[in-house]
Amino acid sequence: MSKVHNFSAGPCILPKEVLTKASEAVINFNNLDLSLIEISHRSKDFVEVMDWATSLVKELLNVPEGYSVIFLQGGASTQFLMVAYNLLTENGTGAYLNTGTWASKAIKEAEILGTVKVLASSEDKNFNYIPKGYSIPLDADYLHITSNNTIFGTQVKEFPECPVTLVCDMSSDIFSRKINVSDFGLIYAGAQKNMGPAGATMVIIKDEILGKVGRAIPSMLNYQIHIKKESMYNTPPVFAVYVSMLTLEWLKDVGGVEAIQKVNNAKAELIYGEIDRNPLFRGIVAEEDRSTMNATFVLEDESMNDAFNQALSDARINGLKGHRSVGGFRASMYNALPLESVQVLVDVMSNFRQ
Amino acid sequence: MSKVHNFSAGPCILPKEVLTKASEAVINFNNLDLSLIEISHRSKDFVEVMDWATSLVKELLNVPEGYSVIFLQGGASTQFLMVAYNLLTENGTGAYLNTGTWASKAIKEAEILGTVKVLASSEDKNFNYIPKGYSIPLDADYLHITSNNTIFGTQVKEFPECPVTLVCDMSSDIFSRKINVSDFGLIYAGAQKNMGPAGATMVIIKDEILGKVGRAIPSMLNYQIHIKKESMYNTPPVFAVYVSMLTLEWLKDVGGVEAIQKVNNAKAELIYGEIDRNPLFRGIVAEEDRSTMNATFVLEDESMNDAFNQALSDARINGLKGHRSVGGFRASMYNALPLESVQVLVDVMSNFRQ
Numbered sequence: 001m002s003k004v005h006n007f008s009a010g011p012c013i014l015p016k017e018v019l020t021k022a023s024e025a026v027i028n029f030n031n032l033d034l035s036l037i038e039i040s041h042r043s044k045d046f047v048e049v050m051d052w053a054t055s056l057v058k059e060l061l062n063v064p065e066g067y068s069v070i071f072l073q074g075g076a077s078t079q080f081l082m083v084a085y086n087l088l089t090e091n092g093t094g095a096y097l098n099t100g101t102w103a104s105k106a107i108k109e110a111e112i113l114g115t116v117k118v119l120a121s122s123e124d125k126n127f128n129y130i131p132k133g134y135s136i137p138l139d140a141d142y143l144h145i146t147s148n149n150t151i152f153g154t155q156v157k158e159f160p161e162c163p164v165t166l167v168c169d170m171s172s173d174i175f176s177r178k179i180n181v182s183d184f185g186l187i188y189a190g191a192q193k194n195m196g197p198a199g200a201t202m203v204i205i206k207d208e209i210l211g212k213v214g215r216a217i218p219s220m221l222n223y224q225i226h227i228k229k230e231s232m233y234n235t236p237p238v239f240a241v242y243v244s245m246l247t248l249e250w251l252k253d254v255g256g257v258e259a260i261q262k263v264n265n266a267k268a269e270l271i272y273g274e275i276d277r278n279p280l281f282r283g284i285v286a287e288e289d290r291s292t293m294n295a296t297f298v299l300e301d302e303s304m305n306d307a308f309n310q311a312l313s314d315a316r317i318n319g320l321k322g323h324r325s326v327g328g329f330r331a332s333m334y335n336a337l338p339l340e341s342v343q344v345l346v347d348v349m350s351n352f353r354q
Numbered sequence: 355m356s357k358v359h360n361f362s363a364g365p366c367i368l369p370k371e372v373l374t375k376a377s378e379a380v381i382n383f384n385n386l387d388l389s390l391i392e393i394s395h396r397s398k399d400f401v402e403v404m405d406w407a408t409s410l411v412k413e414l415l416n417v418p419e420g421y422s423v424i425f426l427q428g429g430a431s432t433q434f435l436m437v438a439y440n441l442l443t444e445n446g447t448g449a450y451l452n453t454g455t456w457a458s459k460a461i462k463e464a465e466i467l468g469t470v471k472v473l474a475s476s477e478d479k480n481f482n483y484i485p486k487g488y489s490i491p492l493d494a495d496y497l498h499i500t501s502n503n504t505i506f507g508t509q510v511k512e513f514p515e516c517p518v519t520l521v522c523d524m525s526s527d528i529f530s531r532k533i534n535v536s537d538f539g540l541i542y543a544g545a546q547k548n549m550g551p552a553g554a555t556m557v558i559i560k561d562e563i564l565g566k567v568g569r570a571i572p573s574m575l576n577y578q579i580h581i582k583k584e585s586m587y588n589t590p591p592v593f594a595v596y597v598s599m600l601t602l603e604w605l606k607d608v609g610g611v612e613a614i615q616k617v618n619n620a621k622a623e624l625i626y627g628e629i630d631r632n633p634l635f636r637g638i639v640a641e642e643d644r645s646t647m648n649a650t651f652v653l654e655d656e657s658m659n660d661a662f663n664q665a666l667s668d669a670r671i672n673g674l675k676g677h678r679s680v681g682g683f684r685a686s687m688y689n690a691l692p693l694e695s696v697q698v699l700v701d702v703m704s705n706f707r708q
Contacts, residue, residue: 004387008394011592019380019389026377033358033670035373037551037597040362040673073427073553074574077588081572105573112570192589197391199427199553199591216466218435219459220428234431235546237553238365239593243391316387319394 005341008319009150009294009332010172011192018246018336025242036242041235049238050231053245060248060257063181063204068227071241072201076102076171077109078221079188079201083167084110085221087142087186089213093117095140095164099156100127100149101325102169110144113215119143126326127152129286140164142185142209148173150193151323153296153330154289159183165209173293174202175251176335177261185209193293194335196244199237251335260335267333267342268292274346280304280353284328298328308352315348317341359695362673363504363648363686364526365546372600372690379596390596395589403592404585407599414602414611417535417558422581425595426555430456430525431463432575433542433555437521438464439575441496441540443567447471449494449518453510454481454503455679456523464498467569473497480680481506483640494518496539496563502527504547505677507650507684508643513537519563527647528556529605530689531615539563547647548689550598553591605689614689621687621696622646628700632707634658638682652682662706669702671695 006013029036030045039046050071057069072078083106088094094110097103098121110116117140120131127149136143142165148155150172159166165185174189181187185206192198203223210224219225225233231241251260272290275283275297283290283297299305308329312320322328333342360367383390384399393400404425411423426432437460442448448464451457452475464470471494474485481503490497496519502509504526513520519539528543535541539560546552557577564578573579579587585595605614626644629637629651637644637651653659662683666674676682685699 006388006392008392011392011395011589013392014389019392022391023377023380026373026380034360034672035368037376038360038362038365038367038373041365041552073429073591074432075427075588078428078574081574109572109574112572190589197593198395198589199594218463218466220432220435220463234429235365235544235552237427237591237594239551240553240591318388 003316005315005317005344006319006337007317007331007333007341007345009323009330010334011198012332012334013336014196014243014247015250015336018243018250021246022239022243037239041232041238046238049242049245050236053241053248054231056245056248056252057202057204060175060251061179061181061204066207067181068205068207070203070205070223070226071231071236071244072203072226073199073237075198075201076169076188076190077105079169079203080106080109082221082223083142083144083186083188084113085215085217086210086213086223087165087167088114089141090114090215092141093137093139095119095137095143097121097131097134097143097145098123099130099146099154100152102149102171103144103146106144106146106169122154127154128284130154130156130289136160136163138163142167144169148291148293150294150332152326153285153291153294155291155293157288173291175248175257175260176264176293178257191240191244196247197240199240200244202244247336263339264292264333264335267337267339268295270339270342270346271295271331271333274349278349278353281349284326293332293334295331295333296322296326296328298322311348311352315344317345317348320345357670359669359671359698360673361671361685361687361691361695361699363677363684364688365552366673366686366688367690368550368597368601369604369690372597372604375600376593376597391593395586395592400592403596403599404590407595407602408585410599410602410606411556411558414529414605415533415535415558420561421535422559422561424557424559424577424580425585425590425598426557426580427553427591429552429555430523430542430544431459433523433557434460434463436575436577437496437498437540437542438467439569439571440564440567440577441519441521442468443495444468444569446495447491447493449473449491449497451475451485451488451497451499452477453484453500453508454506456503456525457498457500460498460500460523476508481508482638484508484510484643490514490517492517496521498523502645502647504648504686506680507639507645507648509645509647511642527645529602529611529614530618530647532611545594545598550601551594553594554598556598601690617693618646618687618689621691621693622649624693624696624700625649625685625687628703632703634707635703638680647686647688649685649687650676650680650682665702665706669698671699671702674699
């Protein structure tokens with residue numbers, strides 16, 4: 001049987017060698033004759049996993065001195081809340097860029113705790129572009145942006161020059177391209193795209209931005225507590241952290257962020273090339289804002305949807321259905337998706353024209 | 355090589371057949387040619403996992419009508435906060451029983467949000483007993499208790515007759531004995547003892563107790579949102595929920611809670627019998643409050659600790675070191691630990707005397 005080409009939007013494809021090692025560790029971890037998931041998180045063997053995962057994040061993203069890296073639970077959705085709890089002062093303002101569903105949710109959670117100002121929004125065109133040219137208030141506590149919008153298929157190509165703390169939700173494009181961590185005060189990402197399975201969230205924080213709000217912060221929402229306890233304030237999501245560690249090892253082995261960025265660019269050129277060339281299809285996002293991670297497109301003639309879905313299914317292409325708020329199709333091409341799978345998809349699109 | 359006897363306090367031993375199935379699903383889940391951890395949580399295959407896990411909880415614990423079962427992230431530590439957020443009213447009081455480290459943490463988090471009254475505490479004797487005979491204020495919003503105290507080895511044998519909403523942290527003895535769910539307003543448990551791996555938290559809630567506090571509740575901390583979205587408000591911890599489902603299936607197969615309770619009682623009798631019989635050892639908990647899950651004891655002569663540890667190691671007994679706040683030894687005997695392992699430990703203790 002031919003292999004499945006997994007274009008799932010997330011949880012998404014992981015490297016085969018990562019899955020093999022993860023599967024083995026569930027039976028016998030580090031030759032302990034015990035499963036990874038039945039040992040103490042305080043054991044030497046698991047503490048090493050957490051330390052190594054943290055080190056790999058620092059190495060792969062060139063995290064400078066003065067920043068901490070932690071692994072938490074609760075996904076990006078919990079970060080929407082934690083950002084406001086830890087950074088939004090009583091009389092201050094949290095500035096937000098509204099680029100879609102997840103940005104809107106981040107705004108909603110911050111509004112519970114304080115004053116929010118939305119600097120710009122692309123809601124007028126169903127979030128099919130990234131707003132630019134907005135001005136950032138100098139007295140804002142922070143500016144929150146979403147680097148890649150999984151649902152709509154847009155991506156911030158150049159991060160704004162930001163006079164205040166820049167906070168970025170990178171859940172769906174972390175480790176996919178080079179970033180300059182020192183441009184950011186806080187970066188967070190749910191693991192389940194380019195980093196590992198669902199259940200872990202990684203946060204990179206500039207230490208000096210913390211401890212400046214007056215409010216009492218519940219322990220589980222307090223970045224300073226998790227930093228001090230090295231991601232072990234409570235039992236961490238052992239399996240998700242371990243598989244993230246394996247995925248980061250894999251990324252290092254294939255040449256790191258710079259190397260994977262080239263592959264990601266090649267994959268994006270391949271699919272967007274076909275979308276632009278093939279008169280049956282139309283991209284739905286402003287060209288300059290097209291995401292390298294999630295390519296969204298529709299059939300010009302929607303009555304052909306069923307036939308195209310059949311062609312996808314025949315080629316064992318999985319996960320191409322667009323999100324319900326956009327419709328059409330979405331090809332998610334995270335780090336672990338090989339160029340070969342994109343070629344198979346492009347061939348199906350090309351053949352479908354004939 | 356003989357097998358390892360895993361007495362870890364948590365994360366802890368899981369049934370071998372659960373580990374085998376979990377390991378297989380990481381490679382190929384439901385014959386999809388895809389890993390469990392690389393498919394959408396909205397796919398039919400995973401929605402069925404969540405539904406089945408929820409149904410098994412309801413079946414195994416006889417959860418009555420009017421209660422919801424959800425799976426969340428963040429461990430019991432996040433529940434300390436969520437209980438107060440959702441149940442502690444602005445002018446009301448949360449009543450707490452302080453039976454150890456985890457109860458103390460629950461109290462601390464609630465104090466951030468409102469008024470807390472500690473009805474009784476066993477701190478005077480380093481938490482080696484369960485306080486009894488306290489009176490419960492009729493105007494309290496709820497009474498919060500911890501059913502089993504992993505660190506100290508105490509367990510509430512009879513739940514108080516409670517005129518207000520009874521909230522119980524059952525992280526370390528859920529599914530180990532019969533309970534009457536209708537006696538409780540809310541039960542929560544981190545998965546990583548009797549239910550599955552770290553990374554999921556199960557909550558059983560009487561629906562009518564919710565929606566009565568005035569405050570705005572952040573989405574991720576709001577039980578009503580998670581109930582409405584059937585544990586899928588955001589991406590759930592897919593692997594941890596799946597392995598919990600497998601463990602609950604295993605429990606059903608071995609006869610359910612009633613059957614496992616008999617085994618747990620037999621294991622407890624075996625170890626406490628030896629502790630009481632063997633003059634080298636002394637139990638450190640009031641006899642009537644001894645936990646069936648975690649048996650704590652010390653050597654009368656501490657200078658023999660190293661020799662005893664060597665004997666444990668020779669018998670491949672793992673995880674018997676007591677928590678640093680108690681010292682000595684702790685035998686954690688969760689559902690998946692076979693009676694045979696306790697017999698091996700008791701034999702080591704008995705032989706050590708000779």
